[in-house]
Amino acid sequence: MSLELIGITVLWTFLFGYLIIASIDFGAGFFSYYSMLTQKEHIINQIIDRYLSPVWEVTNVFLVFFFVGLVGFFPDTAYYYGTALLIPGGVALLLLSIRGSFYAFANYGARKSRIYMFLYGLTGLFIPASLSTVLTISEGGFIEKTNQGIHFHADRLFTSPYSWSVVFLALVSVLYISASFLTYYADKAQDTKARELLRTYALWWSGPTILASLLVFWGISRHNPAHFHSMLNISWMFVASFLCFLVAVFLMWKKRAFGVAFIFVMFQFAFAFYGYGYAHLPYLLYPYVTIQSALTNSTMGWALVIAFIAGLLLLIPSLYLLMRLFLFNAKYVRGQSK
Amino acid sequence: MDSVMWSRLLTAETLGFHIIWATIGVGVPVFISLAEGWGIYKKDPHYILMAKRWTRGFVITVAVGVVTGTCIGLMLSMLWPQFMKLVGNVISLPLFLETFAFFFEAIFLGIYLYTWDRFKNPVYHWLTSIPVILGSTLSAVFITTVNAFMNTPAGVKYNPVTGKISDIDPIAAMFNPSTPSQVAHVVSSAYLTCGFLLGGIAAYHLLKNRNHDYYKKALRLTMSVGFILAILTLVAGDISGKFLAKHQPAKLAAAEWHFETQTKAPLIFGGVLDEETLEVKYGIRIPYALSILAHNTPHGKVIGLNDIPKDQWPPLYIHYLFDMMVAIGFYLIIVSGLFVWNWIRKRGNEWNKWILRAIVLGAPLSFVAIETGWIYAEVGRQPWIITGMMRVKDAATTAQHVDTMFVLFTTLYIALTLISIAVLIRLFRNKTPENELHHMQFPVREG
Numbered sequence: 001m002s003l004e005l006i007g008i009t010v011l012w013t014f015l016f017g018y019l020i021i022a023s024i025d026f027g028a029g030f031f032s033y034y035s036m037l038t039q040k041e042h043i044i045n046q047i048i049d050r051y052l053s054p055v056w057e058v059t060n061v062f063l064v065f066f067f068v069g070l071v072g073f074f075p076d077t078a079y080y081y082g083t084a085l086l087i088p089g090g091v092a093l094l095l096l097s098i099r100g101s102f103y104a105f106a107n108y109g110a111r112k113s114r115i116y117m118f119l120y121g122l123t124g125l126f127i128p129a130s131l132s133t134v135l136t137i138s139e140g141g142f143i144e145k146t147n148q149g150i151h152f153h154a155d156r157l158f159t160s161p162y163s164w165s166v167v168f169l170a171l172v173s174v175l176y177i178s179a180s181f182l183t184y185y186a187d188k189a190q191d192t193k194a195r196e197l198l199r200t201y202a203l204w205w206s207g208p209t210i211l212a213s214l215l216v217f218w219g220i221s222r223h224n225p226a227h228f229h230s231m232l233n234i235s236w237m238f239v240a241s242f243l244c245f246l247v248a249v250f251l252m253w254k255k256r257a258f259g260v261a262f263i264f265v266m267f268q269f270a271f272a273f274y275g276y277g278y279a280h281l282p283y284l285l286y287p288y289v290t291i292q293s294a295l296t297n298s299t300m301g302w303a304l305v306i307a308f309i310a311g312l313l314l315l316i317p318s319l320y321l322l323m324r325l326f327l328f329n330a331k332y333v334r335g336q337s338k
Numbered sequence: 339m340d341s342v343m344w345s346r347l348l349t350a351e352t353l354g355f356h357i358i359w360a361t362i363g364v365g366v367p368v369f370i371s372l373a374e375g376w377g378i379y380k381k382d383p384h385y386i387l388m389a390k391r392w393t394r395g396f397v398i399t400v401a402v403g404v405v406t407g408t409c410i411g412l413m414l415s416m417l418w419p420q421f422m423k424l425v426g427n428v429i430s431l432p433l434f435l436e437t438f439a440f441f442f443e444a445i446f447l448g449i450y451l452y453t454w455d456r457f458k459n460p461v462y463h464w465l466t467s468i469p470v471i472l473g474s475t476l477s478a479v480f481i482t483t484v485n486a487f488m489n490t491p492a493g494v495k496y497n498p499v500t501g502k503i504s505d506i507d508p509i510a511a512m513f514n515p516s517t518p519s520q521v522a523h524v525v526s527s528a529y530l531t532c533g534f535l536l537g538g539i540a541a542y543h544l545l546k547n548r549n550h551d552y553y554k555k556a557l558r559l560t561m562s563v564g565f566i567l568a569i570l571t572l573v574a575g576d577i578s579g580k581f582l583a584k585h586q587p588a589k590l591a592a593a594e595w596h597f598e599t600q601t602k603a604p605l606i607f608g609g610v611l612d613e614e615t616l617e618v619k620y621g622i623r624i625p626y627a628l629s630i631l632a633h634n635t636p637h638g639k640v641i642g643l644n645d646i647p648k649d650q651w652p653p654l655y656i657h658y659l660f661d662m663m664v665a666i667g668f669y670l671i672i673v674s675g676l677f678v679w680n681w682i683r684k685r686g687n688e689w690n691k692w693i694l695r696a697i698v699l700g701a702p703l704s705f706v707a708i709e710t711g712w713i714y715a716e717v718g719r720q721p722w723i724i725t726g727m728m729r730v731k732d733a734a735t736t737a738q739h740v741d742t743m744f745v746l747f748t749t750l751y752i753a754l755t756l757i758s759i760a761v762l763i764r765l766f767r768n769k770t771p772e773n774e775l776h777h778m779q780f781p782v783r784e785g
Contacts (some may be wrong), residue, residue: 040559057404057444063410065437069414071422086737090418094750097405101754104401105761149736150419226510262647300427303508304434314555318445318469325449325456 003301004291007073008235008284010308012277018062019273020177020266025059025179026124028052029099031201033121036114044194047186049107056103060096073251084143084152085134092130099123125171132170138164139224140286162219168243169212173269176205179266180248184258199252206249210242212270214253224286230279237275244268342731347419348747350716353408354709355751357763359403361708363526364478365532371467373559379713386554387774388541388559390454392536395762397451402754404781407440409747417740421723421733424503429484429492431508436480445474475525482524486516489715489722490585496727519581520715522574527711529572533564534670535755538701541694552771554689558681561697565674572667576631583632586725588640589718592652593660594628596623596642603628607661611654652720659714664706673700 028048061189071078077236081089108118136157137143144151157163179202186194221228231238248264251257282290357724371393377385411433415422446469457463493510494503537560540553582590590596595606595618605628609621626636634640643651673696680688 055448056447057400058441060404060408061437061441061444064411065441067412067415068430068433068437071426072434075423075426075430078426079419082417082419082422083735083737084745086416086735087739090743090746092747093409093412094471096408097750100408101401103756104398105757152737168539170573195394218477232656274670299509300430300506303431307434307438311435311441314438315445316524322449325453 003298003305004073004081006305007069007301008277008281009290010305011073012274014062014066014069016270016273018066019269021055021059021062023128023174024051024181025056025178026128027176028182029103029121029124029177030175030200031182032113033117035197036117038094040197043197044182044186047189047191047198048180050102050189051182051185051326052107056100058319058322060100063096069304069308071300074284074289074291076293079285080141080143080145080150080285080289081134081137083150084137084146086131086158087152087154092127095123095127095130101214119231125174128170128174132164132166133157136160136166136281138280138285139220139227140283140288141223143285143288158324160223162216162223162267164217165184165212165219169209172205172208172212176202176209177265177269178256179205180252180262183252184262189260195258199255202252203249206245210245227279227286231275233266234275234279237271237278241268241271241275244271341736341738341740342506344732344744345734348740348744349410349413349417350713351744351751352747353716354412355755356406356410356482357708357712358404359399359406360478361404361528361531362396362399362535364474365400365530366392366536367467367471367521368529369560369563370396371464371471372412372563373556374464374467375476376559378464382555383775384555385559386460387552387771391766391771391774393451398758398761398765402448402758404444408713408752409607415697417664417735419483423727424501424728425487425491425494425724427743428491428503428511429487432483432487432512434479436484439473439476439480441473443470443477443776446470446473457567466564468537471677473636478524480520481522483512483514483517485715486520486726487511488522488722489515490514491724491727498678515585516581516758519574522606524569526571526574527704527708530567531562531671531708533560533567533674534697534700534704536560537564539700540634541697544689545691545694545698548770549689549773550772550775553773557677557697561674561677562681565678568667568671568674571762572671574633575664575667575723579631581638582631583638586634588643588646588650588652589656589715590632591641591643592654592718593647593656595654595657596640596738598645599639599642600644601629601637602626603632603638605631606657609657609755611657612736613654613757647716650721652718656714656718659710659717663707663711663714666703668708670700670704670707673697677690710752 028051030140031195032048060279062101101114102123137152139162141155142157142160144153177199183195183198183202186198217231220231244264248261248268251261251264268299280286282292284291350374367645373385373392374389377383377389415426444446446466449461450466450470453463491511493507493512494515495504495505537557538554540560543553544557579590595609595611595616596603597616604626605624606618606621609618611618628640629638673693676776677688677693677697680690680693687717719725721729721731723733
């Protein structure tokens with residue numbers, strides 16, 4: 001495999017990791033706040049807190065990893081996206097900052113505050129929306145290169161139906177992924193009440209997720225027909241994604257094997273995400289940046305790959321330990337930590 | 339003002355804000371681990387409680403450190419796209435490694451926080467503090483190598499005609515000439531600052547006539563370790579001085595208002611500069627000291643600013659920042675030294691009010707020293723963003739609205755400061771260590 005392909009695969013995988021783990025986090029924040037409003041917090045908040053507290057910091061790292069890696073492998077992307085995304089990127093950063101710090105204020109501070117919970121819950125919905133615009137921009141048509149430099153057409157982004165369909169997909173999938181994971185987690189904790197509530201959330205959000213996916217297909221066929229055609233060439237991946245969706249919903253509907261159901265949710269998104277990404281190649285930013293043009297130095301590329309492997313050798317056992325202690329430890333999940 | 343100036347301001351503001359929390363993030367885990375380890379070894383619950391309480395406050399500060407760190411990480415590309423285009427490829431390895439270190443820390447911090455009572459043998463819990471220290475310190479090390487590269491680029495070939503670089507040697511770029519001295523100074527000063535931060539809190543309570551052993555032990559621990567760290571920071575600073583004389587003479591000369599290249603160069607402390615005639619008034623002149631600082635001998639030849647083209651002079655106000663940093667450094671050595679002396683020799687009163695007050699003052703002062711030292715190191719590189727390679731004005735974004743971003747982020751930082759302070763105060767106000775110890779079921783050793 002060529003270096004640029006290794007690079008983008010690694011990065012895409014990290015982005016996928018972020019997609020799953022951050023969705024759980026963002027959705028959980030929203031459900032936390034929503035349950036506070038509807039006076040159901042006593043049912044699910046314990047479950048959410050017990051999962052989130054030890055892992056919230058790890059979530060953030062996935063994102064940092066992705067953009068540091070992207071700039072490292074493909075420095076041209078920093079130039080184009082960096083110049084263009086000052087405002088949307090700045091807003092996303094602002095939201096991430098509020099969310100990250102208010103999580104700690106709300107959960108490690110002296111008492112729970114409604115305002116902190118509100119900010120934490122609400123930003124959780126805006127962040128995926130603002131981050132997903134980067135994917136939209138990568139399709140081309142929003143950034144223009146002129147003699148004066150790079151120009152970003154924010155107005156086009158705001159009026160594009162494609163852009164809104166992506167935002168819609170980001171929002172509903174966050175809620176769907178999060179609810180299906182938390183259902184599984186509540187089931188492990190043998191907390192039937194929480195499980196039932198979260199299960200209805202998961203089923204409720206499954207419909208809009210598929211609807212939004214169709215909208216995105218339609219949007220992309222109009223916005224970037226070339227990309228749409230290469231997606232059709234690997235259409236089996238999107239069919240596989242849909243089948244996984246059916247299996248996951250079926251299992252949840254029948255209240256069976258919530259763990260397996262969640263794995264199918266992950267497969268559903270993996271097929272769609274990798275299919276979308278693969279069809280997007282070789283462009284990182286249509287039509288200015290391709291993976292070949294952006295990769296400028298192979299010595300550094302290989303150094304990054306080696307660092308990446310070494311890092312994984314360190315991370316995988318540590319992540320395993322973290323999961324052993326907090327996710328797959330029946331006593332901890334049930335709240336009997338001693 | 340143009341985008342360049344706004345970009346500089348926003349970067350300076352974000353980094354200036356971030357390093358407060360980052361310093362806490364690097365240094366406090368060391369003291370947490372020391373306290374817990376010592377507490378387990380001595381079977382003394384006071385120290386265990388100390389570690390627990392410090393950790394509780396630490397989590398709040400880590401959160402702000404994490405989010406501001408993410409900000410500066412992304413701003414690097416958003417505000418300085420031309421810079422990233424040029425050297426993004428060179429600095430990506432340390433940036434990547436820094437993220438790994440941070441990842442490692444994040445995982446084990448989560449484990450450390452939630453396993454206080456999980457293991458039968460408390461040593462296992464203490465062991466999880468080691469990766470936290472490793473992760474936080476290593477991320478400081480890696481990110482400092484990036485900054486060091488900007489001071490003394492190495493491991494690349496730069497073609498001034500095409501404005502492109504080639505022949506990248508990732509390792510040589512990371513271990514550039516500035517790396518050892520900068521890393522040593524950054525790490526030791528971060529540890530030292532946290533020693534004074536935690537010591538200052540204990541001293542404050544003792545001054546308020548709360549004479550519980552808990553505070554006394556906390557003060558002895560932080561000040562004895564702090565004294566050693568203060569000496570190490572001094573040594574690291576001295577190495578940095580010699581390094582600057584050799585590799586970045588403009589920075590040292592501007593900091594010292596040293597204009598004529600000469601041997602037996604005197605060191606000027608304080609004073610006022612007449613920018614027209616370049617004459618220094620009211621300064622304290624210490625003969626030979628600059629030559630000794632730069633070369634370890636009074637006959638060392640120190641390059642003056644007159645030998646450097648005027649368009650490459652750093653702003654001359656950095657003299658004050660440099661002096662302030664050095665003065666605070668010596669202040670911290672003297673204060674912690676006095677405390678340790680009184681304690682060991684059992685002469686005078688170990689809990690002398692004036693020494694306690696000096697320790698309390700040392701806490702904010704050490705943060706002032708971090709800030710001034712950092713501004714000195716950064717502004718001293720002006721007009722270069724990468725010494726000899728790229729000027730700051732050529733690196734900034736061409737995008738508009740940087741001023742809007744500046745206002746937004748200023749508001750955010752002010753809010754975060756106020757709220758985190760409020761949260762921290764509320765966290766500890768009604769939960770004193772006296773109360774908490776009262777509820778712990780252990781025999782307490784007095785001492």
